[in-house]
Amino acid sequence: MTHPWTAEAVRLIADEPDRIAELFPAAGREVGRAPLSPEADPLGLTIGTSDDVARESLVAALLRALPSADAATELADLYRYGDDAEQRGVLRGLNGAQSGGAIATDGSDAAGSQPETSAGLDPVVATGLGLVAEALRSNDPRLVAAALGPFAAAHLDQHSWRHGVLKALFMGIPLDAVAGLDRRADAEVARMAAGLVAERRAASRDVTDDMTRLAAGHETSNTTDPTED
DSSP: OOOHHHHHHHHHHHHOGGGHHHHHHHHHHHHOOOBSSTTTOTTOSSSOBHHHHHHHHHHHHHHHHSOHHHHHHHHHHHHHHSOHHHHHHHHHHHHHHHHTTOSOOOOOOTTOOOOSOOTTSOHHHHHHHHHHHHHHTSSOHHHHHHHTSHHHHHHSOHHHHHHHHHHHHHHTOOGGGSTTHHHHOOHHHHHHHHHHHHHHHHTTOOOOHHHHHHHHHHHHHTOOOTTOO
């Protein structure tokens, strides 16, 4: 059920999109910051928090209210001037909009292959890719987790996506937070995970189930059928 404050904020943004600048920071205070599933996801990495949900709705309202170029500018400003919770809200808003089909696709293939330039992309997609890249450089696990959601699964180039997944493994972020993992995982990301597992075992460091799960694809790809000559 939508929080009453969120419903009213969405209505206000529909009428006056610029009001998102005052409403977006207020979300945590108005709806709370608690994880939606405190036992299963205490940090809100995979399922999110109450303010994440509210901000996703505000981003969706903004995308409906403005042309793509104007919405992209607003999202960039919200991210640039926001705190970590607001930045996460922008990323999760992009994820929610992507899941709901509110963002135009850019013609990437099934493997998510992307050109090096953002030329020709929808402005929201181009801006979103820049924000995802910035988030993946951070050391905040909630930002990294949010950056690897459905938006990245649909638009991030394969090289960057692989390194984002590997960073998630390093940071202990559950692979359940990585959208489209089964579709986008390939032999190279499995090889990278296998290298990480080997390094950690050699250093007598813990290896997580997620690390071995992803590395298993590399082991499978390097298994030779004994019946083949």
